[in-house]
Amino acid sequence: MATPVIIFDTTLRDGTQGEGISLSVEDKLKIAQKLDQLGVHYIEGGWPGSNGKDIEFFHRAKELNLTHAKITAFGSTRRKDSKAETDPNLNRLVESGVSVATIFGKSWDFHVHTAIQTTLEENLNMIYDSVRYLKSQGLEVIYDAEHFFDGYKNNAEYALATIRKAEEAGADWVVLCDTNGGSLPSEVSEIVGVVCSKLNVRVGIHAHNDCELGVANSLAAVQAGARQVQGTINGFGERCGNANLCSVIPNLQLKLDYSCVTEEQLQSLTGVARYVSEIANVHLPVNQPYVGAAAFAHKGGIHVSAIMRHAKTYEHIVPELVGNKQRVLVSELAGQSNLLAKAQELNLDMNNETNQTKHIIEKIKELEHQGYQFEGADASLELLLRRAFGDIEDVFEPVSFKLIVGKNANESVVSEAIVKMKVHGETVYTAAEGNGPVNALDNALRKALVQFYPDIQQMHLSDYKVRVIDEKDATAAKVRVLVESTDFNNTWSTVGVSENIIEASWEALLDSIRYALIGKTRAGSPTAQPERLGLVNH
Template identity: 50%
Template sequence: MSVRNIAVYDTTLRDGAQAEGVSFSAVAKVQVAKRLDEFGITYIEGGFAASNPKDMEFFRLIKTVPLKHSKIAAFGSTRRANTAPEEDKGLAALLEADTPVCTIFGKSWLLHVTEVLHTTPEENLAMIADSVRFLKEHGKEVIYDAEHFYDGYKDDPEYAMAALKAAADAGADCLVLCETNGGALPEEVAQITKAVVDAFGIPVGVHTHNDGELGVANALAGVNVGAVHVQGTINGIGERVGNCNLSSVIPNLMLKMNLECLPNAKNLKQLRALSQFVYEQANMRPLTKQPFVGESAFAHKAGMHVDGVRKVSQSFEHINPELVGNQRRILISELSGASNVFLKAIEMGLEVDRKSPEVKKVLKQLEQMEKEGYEYESADASFQMLIKKVLKKHKPFFDLEGFRVINERHDPEEGCLSEATVKLRVGDDVEFTVGEGDGPVDALNQALRKALVRFYPVIADVVLKDYSVRILDPEEATAAKTRVLIESGDGSNTWGTVGVSENIIEASWEALVDSVEYKLFLEEEKNKN
């Protein structure tokens, strides 16, 4: 029995770019397209050919890029009402884009035909047929997106099917049913998609949105009844609350439904890296709780769960995280048990017994630290430093002799200037440095890095990616205890550290020190191996 192949159509660069706060440059779009091609996406929709110069610039640039797997598609609409295809500017732009595939959308819902286009039902059918035929005559693969199809079918199934027939009879290569408003339920999508699959002898696809939190479910429902083409975006970014999330659809198709949608099944291991790359290019912070690819997708916190995962991983994990390029994470909190600490120590390469006194010491210290306001779920690096200290395996890379921070403001029209001085000892050497920054923490960070880089050049790779503060006892007003969380990275790894104090500068310093010590610890472990 042959495995059914599903064509994946990515519209991140067009539909995804309609998300609030997202804007891709033409160069960034090329970089994303290259990664999508490496991953094995069937179609990459580059943009709306008639909408803006940036999209046309992308189509020009992508021609110079040799692609291994993907076909580039230009997006547009059917001709305007009462306009010949040869005279329609939108269709002319599609030809100018010079892509092998053209995707055009047309109306399936009479409400849109009469109230939005202000034309007749007959003219709308002619617009669809003329546009598809025109593009086919110019040698294009034509994908027809039937906009608002499910709403149109529920309103008038006969007319919605007539709109598809107009496209099919004119030579469309694929009929894509668009759930544009995002409000349909999976059983509706399945029923209507099956009716279309049964009625037409050409490939049928689905394009769903996530307004009802059902974008992925609706796409899978369509595939389950015969659709062989799925449209969506990486990470589900898109207009309003987003599109169907290909980062979830693809592993579900391959791992749960035994369907092929990539040229090489091993490419699935690149999924998390692709997700992170698209977030970066879109200038978006990754959604940690995103299924399959999120940082928390395989994170375990409760001691009972961790113990279960340690014994039989599938007892609390629906797939092996490595299949999608992710990894298991053991979280540490007041809910932690000996299994959490044991597995975390194993991660660090420490040889400990789960029932050893050392594990109990770590749990006791953890309990005490959390009473003082420390929280280690987002500060994995600080917890690893804590383990090493409790187990007396911590070797300080430097000793602090003192630091000072000064904030000055001389001109009311300008902001404050922060200056920090740091004095520390590395072996027999004493280093005294000064750093300036936009704020006291930035100045401290600059001074600390400057003091250490002579002894540990890898410190230059460390970048502060995020800084957050939480007031733990606001009733104490200005004397309240503060928790500072810092996220750092070096281009390959990302780690979190925490500091707690009534003094926000001291709390920040503590988190900063853990951050650089953890980097040095990573480097030390790498050199051992």
């Protein structure tokens, strides 16, 4: 039977300390629900002693119907030369209504003297008194030994004394923190092994990623005896971030045979990673291990030829185990096998011999010569292939659009788009404003379609890129527009090319919405994606 490892998520607290990360109370509540569905054991909601937002979160979190996770509140040990019973920060932890408190204290003698400017003995008393007081209030207590590895390397005897004090006071967990993220896996392994041999309390690891070793250090700690891992979704966090749970969990479970979450919960990992990224308004790197869009993407013709015979040739796990999927990229650099693999993925009957196949290949080559690039626009490629095989029909027909850009009385630049569409034989005119011409077009297009497909409101544009193709032509050059869209469950990309940036954007926007809606016309197809069918009003 696999050894269980407890997952402690601190995305809502430590993760929000990352540059550019800001979550509203509503955002934090939504993410907490997703984390619970993923099966994490603890969700650190914030520091109720630091700001009103976190106080509101803990108040509203009581209404969450969580089935797996415990909400924890974060704080520090009591202030020096004071009493735990009257410490305002400790009492806010008690008043927050949580059943679990996580507090940190100093392990490094340098920090004791320099940061909190007290004696080594008083620091030990601060740790003991704080843990003891929270335990007397009926709370489960997780003690985070801040800067433990640096402290141990500088003064092992004192660092061990600090965590022994937490154990003596009744701490349920002692978590060793590599707060500066500067330790190496070999150091972590050795030190965690020593701690586990000297303490009876359960031990955890909290690693930062300053040397890009947050995940490696977390795995090393578990192999040395730690049974709790603290980290964040997508590695969000201060400076270079925290240990990325999207890599920690599958590495522990699929590579090292530990048990973190159920198989079904693990299959939601990619969806959770993308959901949290969208809520935080941070683009998920395509090359992020396990959950990135390119984690199981293949471009080289030799690679694709091999995975068509057996995916194991170039994939270290089955992508579906973590909720991801294999992708074959089609470009001018890829061989014919890439296109055949793509068609096979879509259940289209395509082979090297038919005239239809040769025509499609020539069509793609011609489009690429014009400036299209499909390796980053899977959705546009799928639409192209399905049209060639008569597998779909358009659910709407664009007739025309007009754009007006000008300044209003407040000297603000305003864009207005007027769109004419045919949907189910009905002509629809709409107009909408936006903070730019592309945004105005997007708003007008949605406004025209929402009465026929109400759930289209769930999808939105998540990224927009423009690339000049022929720089020598200056302002007359062709541009390639890549639009990324999402519905919180799926992300897809479409492409448009033109000498006119607005026309290229329009083309990419149309394909984006077509892709979201093709499920309606293909509801009986074995390859229709349920997630996209969910966007359509049946």
